[in-house]
Amino acid sequence: MSSIETRFLMTYPAMSAYEFDHFREEAAVQERWRSASLYMICQRPVIFFDDVVAESGVISGRIRQRGNATALRFELDILPGQPYFGSTSETIIEFNFYDHQPTPTPPLKNVAAIKFFDSENKFTGYLSPERLLFEHLRIGKFARIKGDISALLRYEVHYIGQAQDQPIERRLRRHETFQRILAREFPRIAQDIPTMEISLLFFGLDYASTPVTFQILDGGELSDSQGRPLSDKEAEEALLSTRLERFRNEIVNDAEAYLINFMLPRYNHVRYANYPLISNGLRSCGFDRIEHQVIPFGTLETEEATMKFSVSPVFSH
Template identity: 30%
Template sequence: MARDPRPAPAAPEDGLLEWMKAARIIAKIPYPPVSAWEFGQLKTERAVRDRLKGATVYIIAQRPILWFDQVRVEDGQIRLDINDGQGPPVKAIVDPYGLGIFATDEPMTVECGFHHDATDQPPPWDRAASLKLYDRDKTLRVWWSPQKLLFEAFALDRPILLAGDPERFMDFEIHYIGKAYDQRLWKRLKAHERYLDILTYEKVRGVDHAQPSLEITIFALEVVELEELHGVRDGSEEGQADPPGLTIFRHPDNPADPRWRAFRRRWAQAHEPAVTTELEAALIDLFKPAHNTIKVKVYPKIAGGLHALGYSDTLLRLKNCPYIFRTEAGGTPLEGADPEDGW
């Protein structure tokens, strides 16, 4: 992807300059990633549906499941280990009172959810899939899966103490990328043929279980902003041709010129279908997931995307993304990216 276009230099004798106009799509992850099993439990929860309402692109990925071990409450703090059976666990301390979930003198009840039958198991709890915190009226204040807890620690900068190597839990293998612009995300996934194929045919990556739905994970992406960047083109490097299909505009740097005004007006808004189409296609082209049977042949020349609206190039930025995404072939185009600046 090209760099941001530069501001205009001195004009040549004919007064015409070569301009480029790029669009930068800024997206975010509106809700922590959830496993297919968790999605089945949560898709009827109104709070979750509201958070996913603006999401139009989704990623179906996989990694070994995480669980909580040694869960116990000591002096109002929840102490636990996060484990995946693949290496040393990460120790964590969660302070619901320090996080403002409960008032200082307010009683708290902690319950664990399990993928297996663990009726009446006394603390410390092991192999727990989730934590649920209730107040004295038995109203649920907050719940955490291991991934939700890590998301809040890394992406939202919540003061959750972690000791060990939690970054190793942020590595995911991408299977499929899709969009759900014209329907609710949970409805799209509920009857999703590829989603069902992945649950049926993908092998388990972790240990001590045989349920792919515990590992298959859904990331939702929401476009929050579309920036337009315009300036005089850099020019191709010596001996290198311009990328095929690169759109160049020729006009003077003069606001009175109608071509200048047409070039400077806004061409698209963040929540238009073309932006969703562009984001989906850019990610498919970047990762080439195995379950995306329809590949992007010549990106960015795609039907219904931003290039079709006239933009010279598209840049992407994904906010609050502490994850490393990979494909089956290994490696990741995003590894080593500056988390402050996005991709």
């Protein structure tokens, strides 16, 4: 038991602190958060929908970001029965704006989110620009997008943390550093308020394995690399059926320390300079080679390091 590999994926789209405050009580949102064990508090200029038109069962327009010349084109088919759109034959659409628009007329400008209701006026979901891009990247055919998505999804990482002993929503609601970041960080674009720029990213453990070497003897028994037959318990461990679940807490502790040590966010005062020699980490469980893969939908940056947007992220100091 000397080697372990893990993979963490985003379990929920990046959401602004403003969105978090408005939607944290939604059961569907909390359900998606349950599988998240790591989170990042980040910042980026506001991303918004622009030139939005809804007609003939299709919502179309552009996705823009303050201070960024890049714009994406999008088209979204409204299909009742599909995620977000409810199960009734009719879907009601409501637009929310970043500024006061008493009589908005298409094409709509500065749209913060698109809300959906069924024919009985029951809320069925909402899409922010980041949520639309997340579902497009996750599902593939959720929407039609044209343009360089990676140019908009860039996040300055302020803090990395974990929530294993309580729901992540409750952890963030009482989080002193989260409140400190909201109070101290100036908006990158003057017209917006910090809660619209401060963003939350959520990651959950998707995969963990310990590569092992074994052989199958003539009689069908499993043996180790030296030919020694394995007991039933040893064979079960060699085939990784259950044994890593008991290390879940140590995996999350270790991944958090690894990320902090690599990214060095300035609001993380504990830097884990001796990583992987940490208490309650994977080295204390007997692993001497530890490899974590964290896959974000976006590029993560601090003054010290960058985690680039890709299917298999590239790390650079």
